[in-house]
Amino acid sequence: MSTTGAGVPVITLTEAELDRHVTHGPTRGLLAGAGLPAGTDLLTFSPLHTHGLRTLADAADGPFRVADELRDRLVIGELLNPAGMRRESILLDGGTGELTTAYLFATPRPRPFAPSLDTLLRFAAVTEELAGLRGRFASLAGRYGPETAAQATRRLLSLFEEGADGEVPPYWKAAALIRPLALVAGPGTASGLTLDVPARLLDEQFGHGRVSRFEEVDFPATLTHEPTRRFLRETGLPEEAVLFHADTDVPLPTLREYAADECTGDGSLGELPAHADHLIRLGRLVEDNSVVLDGRTGAVLAFSEPEATLHPLNTDVSTLAFTLWLLHHERTIDEHLGHELTTRAYDHLAAAMLHTLSAVDPTAPPPGPDWHCWTELLQDERGGAL
Structure with a gap:
């Protein structure tokens, strides 16, 4: 395994490491060739560097039973959720190249994440472009208001739809619908x-x-x-x-x-x-x-x-007024979707909400592990915040 690249740390695997675990040609070529970035603003592949290529059955070894059809999924990364939230693992199907997410410290229940590693990296890259208002979102720099946020959502959602044949996984749908709302109010x-x-x-x-x-x-x-x-x-x-x-x-x-x-x-x-x-x-x-x-x-x-x-x-x-507006507006969005986000991906929605708050308010949530009220309230699925 290599973890260095030209200016950007990358993780590559040798043919011997891939061996029988990854048989999907394009995925195998990416992992052995260009490799994966050590991390992005949204996710990290550091578990590959720490533990090497391991199956879900090995990673979740303990009191939790892994269904037979999931045992050979490969744990290759983690979602970088806001401070105070549990990290969800990224799983690779070595035969098809498809990616899912699941929590290891519970009975794993994988959810769709991306059809391929290449698509996943493109999804992460365009989401980072939105956060920095660069690339395909550069024209929105310096513009604020509900219409600007709606334009950003339409653009991001269309990019996700192109890469997922119109079936956008819940994590990315939450990102497209919630993260652009940071543009509703200007500095x-x-x-x-x-x-x-x-x-x-x-x-x-x-x-x-x-x-x-x-x-x-x-x-x-x-x-x-x-x-x-x-x-x-x-x-x-x-x-x-x-x-x-x-x-x-x-x-x-x-x-x-x-x-x-x-x-x-x-x-x-x-x-x-x-x-x-x-x-x-x-x-x-x-x-x-x-x-x-x-x-x-x-x-x-x-x-x-x-x-x-x-x-x-x-x-x-x-920022208190913006937070209250965001909570109310999220409910309007979810009702329009038939409560798809709160029923299928509550944790992904909560993470998107906290990312959006932190984009406009340095107090919510803090960058460290300290207790924070909005983090606690938004994670409480039974508490009715979302």
Whole structure:
């Protein structure tokens, strides 16, 4: 096995290593010739370097029974899911060249991924072109809005359809329908926040009269971050969204005021943060969790009431609004597809959603292994986030 190439690390296999495992001619030629990139932004073939060419039966050796028809599938890579998500393995059928995905640490249930290695590499490459707005997506650079996102989706979906005879596997369909949504709102050059979110975007998604906009009298004195004040006045937040219910009883309370009002009798929110007077409650995220913002910086956090702890949620109110819009819009998409994504590929959909959030908001999700609220909520299939 070789892991070096001209400028780009690649993994190639010798004829002896391929031996009887890979009989499909084009696949065998690629693996022994040009080889596979060690990794892309979406997936890695590093298991080949670490473990060599091994069958699913060998890789999943343990308490999980592998069906006879799957035992000879070859484990060649892994999907690079956002931090905090389990990695799914990429499996190769050495006789046909077809690729599927499956989790090794459960009873393997392979799902379609790509008809060939060559097609898989092209799918990954065009998805990376979208992320960098280059190549076939270069014309979209500097353009934002729902129509730009729709154009990117149509282009990406057509490229996938060409490579899969019109039958786009769920992973790539989720990528085509969700990842371009990062182009809906542009960078915050006018708002002074992370994103410039047009007020009409929320009105069109949630309905007129269902977006709360605030007046100066509604803000506590400790909300001193002017871009946040302006956003809440002019753009606002949905009164009710997936997982979120806004505080419509104005004025907005500080966390200390909210605790004093809520904790009567034996009730208690535990020991409040020292800067509770600078934390303004915007609403409820899920049961026993509040969405609060730091009035000095505009940072948006999740406050766990039982544990009296704070966790980063979004960079600011503009990315909070985008997240709530994205969650609501995803449901519209999935309903149009007859709930195909949530029933066939919930984990792939959750990964696409988290990739999209991380493309526009550095706080969601973080690059490291730290606990993150949106990562936990979107992975919870039973929790109803998607």
